[in-house]
Amino acid sequence: MDNIIVNQSTASNPISVYVPQIDVENSKKSDTLRASQRLIFIVIVLSVFIFGIVIIRTFLTSSAKNTKSSLQEANHDYLTNLLNRRSFELLAQQAVAISERYKSDLSIVSLDIDHFKSINEQYGQALGDKVIQNVANVIQKNCRDSDSVFRFDGEAFLILLPQTSIADATKFADKVRNKIASAPTFSDKLIIEITVSGGVAQWQKAEITLESALKRADKGLVQAKQQGRDRIINIS
Numbered sequence: 001m002d003n004i005i006v007n008q009s010t011a012s013n014p015i016s017v018y019v020p021q022i023d024v025e026n027s028k029k030s031d032t033l034r035a036s037q038r039l040i041f042i043v044i045v046l047s048v049f050i051f052g053i054v055i056i057r058t059f060l061t062s063s064a065k066n067t068k069s070s071l072q073e074a075n076h077d078y079l080t081n082l083l084n085r086r087s088f089e090l091l092a093q094q095a096v097a098i099s100e101r102y103k104s105d106l107s108i109v110s111l112d113i114d115h116f117k118s119i120n121e122q123y124g125q126a127l128g129d130k131v132i133q134n135v136a137n138v139i140q141k142n143c144r145d146s147d148s149v150f151r152f153d154g155e156a157f158l159i160l161l162p163q164t165s166i167a168d169a170t171k172f173a174d175k176v177r178n179k180i181a182s183a184p185t186f187s188d189k190l191i192i193e194i195t196v197s198g199g200v201a202q203w204q205k206a207e208i209t210l211e212s213a214l215k216r217a218d219k220g221l222v223q224a225k226q227q228g229r230d231r232i233i234n235i236s
């Protein structure tokens with residue numbers, strides 16, 4: 001509110017009434033100034049808020065990615081990206097429990113690349129690795145989504161086949177063997193043809209774990225190697 005000030009005059013000083021002028025111009029200016037200050041404040045607060053959200057989101061996304069990639073590393077083989085031994089121990093036990101619960105079949109295939117040592121010696125470790133990766137791809141491509149393929153280390157692979165009898169698992173293993181034989185590894189001018197041998201076994205209802213079935217599959221694999229390689233042998 002503007003005040004009106006009245007000054008009492010003396011003789012030499014006529015009465016003068018001083019009414020301060022309401023500085024409409026200035027008042028308007030300061031209103032505009034305050035409005036723009038408020039606007040700037042709101043813009044700053046909003047920017048800080050949005051920036052904060054972006055930072056938190058980035059942090060959460062990157063930590064989710066890190067968790068995902070460490071889980072991937074913990075459960076997969078670095079060379080082929082197949083499941084590793086740790087995954088096998090978890091999934092084998094689970095597969096046995098499911099087969100027991102639903103009274104369903106469960107088979108296991110053990111595959112091994114033939115004469116792999118000489119491939120390494122002849123062409124070098126890097127090309128040996130490429131052969132392993134090629135075999136892993138062929139196996140993976142020929143499996144069902146419900147099957148699990150593992151590589152622990154070396155040139156051997158395990159395949160877990162739920163709801164599959166030993167007869168069907170043997171047919172499957174033989175199909176994979178054929179596919180591998182007709183999928184050489186190419187490198188520059190080299191064409192490396194490879195074969196695999198395999199053993200097949202079925203989990204039996206009285207067995208608490210998959211260990212005995214795994215031993216039978218390995219026994220089949222050893223027999224396949226002894227009988228000349230490039231073949232599949234099942235052990236009941």
Ligand SMILES: Nc1nc2c(ncn2[C@@H]2O[C@H](COP(=O)(O)OP(=O)(O)OP(=O)(O)O)[C@@H](O)[C@H]2O)c(=O)[nH]1
Binds near residue numbers: 113114120126153
């Ligand atoms: N390049 C490469 N070689 C590997 C890897 N792991 C194991 N090896 C090699 O694989 C070879 C396996 O040789 P062996 O066990 O004698 O078997 P093989 O030569 O395939 O002979 P058979 O199985 O009897 O047909 C060894 O030379 C290992 O060093 C790997 O990750 N990469």
